[in-house]
Amino acid sequence: MPLKLLNNVIFQSIFLMSLLIVVGIFIPNWLVFVITKAIAYGLVGLGIITLMRGGLVSFGQGFVFGIGGYTAGLLGTQAGLTDAMLLLFISFLFTGFIGLIIAPLLARYRDIFFAMLSLAFSMVLYGILIKIDAIGGSDGFVLPESTYFGISPSPEYADYILYVVSILMTGVVSILLRYYYNSTPGLIALAVRENELRVEYLGSSAFNVTVLNFTIAAGLGGMGGALNGIALGHIDPEFTYWTTSGEFVFISILAGYLSVPAVFLAALFLELVRSFSGRYFPDTWQLILGVFLILSIIFIPSGIGSFFKQFFDKFKNK
Amino acid sequence: MKFFRHCLILVSSMLVSLIGFIGVTSADDHKGFKIGVVTFLSGPAAEPFGVPAWNGGKLLIKLLNEGKVPAPYNKKGFGGMEITAIPIDEAGGATKQVQEFRNLVQRDKVDAVLGYVSSGDCMAIPSVADELQALTVLYDCGTPRVFEDASYKYVFRTAAHAAMDNIAIAKYLIEKGHDISSIAGINQNYAWGKDSWKDFSVSIKKLSPNSEIKNELFPKIFSGQYGTEISALMNSKAKVVHSSLWGGDLQSFILQAKPRGLFKRTQVVFSAGDHVMPGLGKQYPEGVILGARGQYGMMAPDTPLNNWFYKAYMDEYGVFPAQPPYRMVQGLMGLKMAIEKAMDKNGGKKPNKDEIAEAFTGLEFEAPGGLVQMKLGNGHQAIQPHAIGKTAKDKDGNIIVTDIVRYKASCVNPPNGINAVDWINAGFPGADC
Numbered sequence: 001m002p003l004k005l006l007n008n009v010i011f012q013s014i015f016l017m018s019l020l021i022v023v024g025i026f027i028p029n030w031l032v033f034v035i036t037k038a039i040a041y042g043l044v045g046l047g048i049i050t051l052m053r054g055g056l057v058s059f060g061q062g063f064v065f066g067i068g069g070y071t072a073g074l075l076g077t078q079a080g081l082t083d084a085m086l087l088l089f090i091s092f093l094f095t096g097f098i099g100l101i102i103a104p105l106l107a108r109y110r111d112i113f114f115a116m117l118s119l120a121f122s123m124v125l126y127g128i129l130i131k132i133d134a135i136g137g138s139d140g141f142v143l144p145e146s147t148y149f150g151i152s153p154s155p156e157y158a159d160y161i162l163y164v165v166s167i168l169m170t171g172v173v174s175i176l177l178r179y180y181y182n183s184t185p186g187l188i189a190l191a192v193r194e195n196e197l198r199v200e201y202l203g204s205s206a207f208n209v210t211v212l213n214f215t216i217a218a219g220l221g222g223m224g225g226a227l228n229g230i231a232l233g234h235i236d237p238e239f240t241y242w243t244t245s246g247e248f249v250f251i252s253i254l255a256g257y258l259s260v261p262a263v264f265l266a267a268l269f270l271e272l273v274r275s276f277s278g279r280y281f282p283d284t285w286q287l288i289l290g291v292f293l294i295l296s297i298i299f300i301p302s303g304i305g306s307f308f309k310q311f312f313d314k315f316k317n318k
Numbered sequence: 319m320k321f322f323r324h325c326l327i328l329v330s331s332m333l334v335s336l337i338g339f340i341g342v343t344s345a346d347d348h349k350g351f352k353i354g355v356v357t358f359l360s361g362p363a364a365e366p367f368g369v370p371a372w373n374g375g376k377l378l379i380k381l382l383n384e385g386k387v388p389a390p391y392n393k394k395g396f397g398g399m400e401i402t403a404i405p406i407d408e409a410g411g412a413t414k415q416v417q418e419f420r421n422l423v424q425r426d427k428v429d430a431v432l433g434y435v436s437s438g439d440c441m442a443i444p445s446v447a448d449e450l451q452a453l454t455v456l457y458d459c460g461t462p463r464v465f466e467d468a469s470y471k472y473v474f475r476t477a478a479h480a481a482m483d484n485i486a487i488a489k490y491l492i493e494k495g496h497d498i499s500s501i502a503g504i505n506q507n508y509a510w511g512k513d514s515w516k517d518f519s520v521s522i523k524k525l526s527p528n529s530e531i532k533n534e535l536f537p538k539i540f541s542g543q544y545g546t547e548i549s550a551l552m553n554s555k556a557k558v559v560h561s562s563l564w565g566g567d568l569q570s571f572i573l574q575a576k577p578r579g580l581f582k583r584t585q586v587v588f589s590a591g592d593h594v595m596p597g598l599g600k601q602y603p604e605g606v607i608l609g610a611r612g613q614y615g616m617m618a619p620d621t622p623l624n625n626w627f628y629k630a631y632m633d634e635y636g637v638f639p640a641q642p643p644y645r646m647v648q649g650l651m652g653l654k655m656a657i658e659k660a661m662d663k664n665g666g667k668k669p670n671k672d673e674i675a676e677a678f679t680g681l682e683f684e685a686p687g688g689l690v691q692m693k694l695g696n697g698h699q700a701i702q703p704h705a706i707g708k709t710a711k712d713k714d715g716n717i718i719v720t721d722i723v724r725y726k727a728s729c730v731n732p733p734n735g736i737n738a739v740d741w742i743n744a745g746f747p748g749a750d751c
Contacts, residue, residue: 233446
């Protein structure tokens with residue numbers, strides 16, 4: 001049965017990925033770019049959801065987002081490494097490693113203490129980054145144009161190729177994650193969320209699961225940061241600022257923790273609302289964005305994922 | 319199968335949003351000239367800077383479309399093409415601006431982007447602009463590094479960079495015989511603040527080698543609270559305090575420093591100090607030496623073009639125009655001249671970006687603040703004449719600017735090919751004053 005499920009997920013993901021890749025040819029460049037950006041944000045949101053399954057919310061995912069972005073950026077500018085796929089992968093590993101180092105400290109805390117401590121980490125990093133003039137200080141720096149297997153695409157296709165790469169890499173990550181969610185530690189996380197004490201009595205370690213989840217979340221955040229930096233071509237300390245972290249939390253709340261694709265959909269919605277409110281209401285775009293956030297929390301309190309689930313359950317019953 | 323359904327929903331909602339937005343974006347096959355205008359419309363920089371700048375821009379675009387601007391700008395719109403402007407908020411940091419820029423170019427298909435007050439944004443945008451081959455006019459930001467560290471094909475800055483502001487103030491202090499035996503500075507901790515302080519302190523050192531640097535303070539941009547910094551400046555007893563604070567930060571600093579007597583105790587110089595004058599009115603301190611980053615506002619030259627603009631802005635908004643509207647108008651006029659020059663060359667068709675970029679390179683045009691010459695950065699970076707003055711109260715208690723000294727563009731700007739700091743360090747070789 002698990003193997004069958006896995007096969008199914010892989011088949012479904014490949015179908016979805018190829019569909020998106022084909023659709024990408026026909027949609028305008030700006031939308032390709034917005035989706036790429038939504039994927040970057042969605043990856044970080046996916047990390048938060050991994051934590052949420054264990055009952056934790058991080059207010060400081062900007063920390064890993066920033067580390068991922070700066071890793072990709074510095075490798076590009078200082079070491080001359082411009083291969084986008086390699087950069088994404090290295091950022092994923094490196095940020096995951098950093099996550100593994102600080103996870104034991106964070107994993108001892110719960111609820112608001114966990115959230116605040118993670119926020120503190122991100123703001124400390126922000127404070128450091130704006131002070132280092134060698135990497136642009138508060139201005140950040142520009143990334144070199146990315147290459148793919150040594151080939152640098154012409155500007156017309158660069159956005160599309162990055163879009164394809166991000167879909168492929170995200171697809172692989174999403175499959176692995178779905179597999180992880182259904183594995184023993186993945187399911188223990190859900191139990192930790194319900195009753196941590198009981199999990200400990202049953203002989204599993206809530207601490208270990210939290211460390212694992214945080215490490216995965218860090219890796220995903222780092223990959224998202226790298227992708228965002230590569231897509232924009234510019235990185236600044238704003239990546240680690242608390243408002244950026246707040247956006248990730250919002251994406252995760254909007255998506256709910258029930259579904260992987262819902263995260264990317266939530267990120268895309270947020271990105272589109274923000275971009276169009278900025279375009280058509282330049283004086284009041286924050287207001288529009290705020291109203292959107294309030295409405296979505298009122299009407300979809302447990303996330304897009306649950307919303308779809310209810311809808312389809314009803315549909316099935318009829 | 320839950321996953322599969324979710325996938326389907328994901329794709330279908332994307333398609334729906336896509337169809338909706340394609341309708342929005344591909345509606346107009348425009349005959350006019352469409353520009354994106356990026357300036358601060360929210361946050362601390364909006365009220366003193368971004369909004370007046372856009373007010374000036376809006377007014378000029380309206381009058382240009384009606385053909386009511388005096389010669390040489392009397393052709394309707396840009397070379398007869400009606401101007402449409404899309405305003406975008408500059409608040410939110412460089413990363414957000416890169417994205418907004420892409421949206422303007424790729425989604426709204428603007429013919430040119432005019433914008434950017436913050437130096438951070440000006441450092442981030444040009445490389446994207448060249449990558450997307452989008453004509454971009456930086457209308458205000460100050461950091462000299464934009465065209466000193468790199469070169470771009472489609473990016474132009476129609477205003478002088480910050481070096482001029484600080485060199486001119488240093489010269490003014492010496493010419494007017496102020497005591498510059500010790501100096502201190504309070505500048506924001508980013509490109510503009512750091513470059514401004516470097517240019518000023520090095521200029522002072524060059525012109526008066528014995529002067530001593532007391533404090534170098536770098537508060538964060540938009541921090542708004544300067545209690546500690548003001549105490550430090552008061553204690554240092556420096557003879558001159560230099561600041562390149564701007565926008566809401568400058569307003570806060572003035573309002574917090576004035577009751578503590580900083581302006582009475584020491585000679586304060588503001589390298590960009592005039593744009594908060596309309597907002598602060600009589601609260602603006604007297605005896606402050608200030609520049610307006612050009613001959614703007616109360617330091618504007620007495621030319622027919624300036625008198626026309628000053629009056630038109632005054633009539634429309636009831637306050638005098640300070641630096642921001644002058645700067646945006648200067649950008650629009652430069653763009654207009656470049657477009658019309660390109661049209662003269664190609665026989666009156668709507669010019670493409672390459673033709674405009676070619677015409678823009680090395681362009682010279684008359685703006686309300688004086689002659690603007692695209693001389694630096696291989697014809698992409700403007701120089702312009704400058705003026706420094708000192709605030710005083712007139713008999714009704716209104717703040718005015720007196721003791722104005724004007725500087726030729728070539729006196730306070732480095733020649734092409736030399737970085738501002740190197741030029742200052744070398745002792746201003748080739749300066750034509």
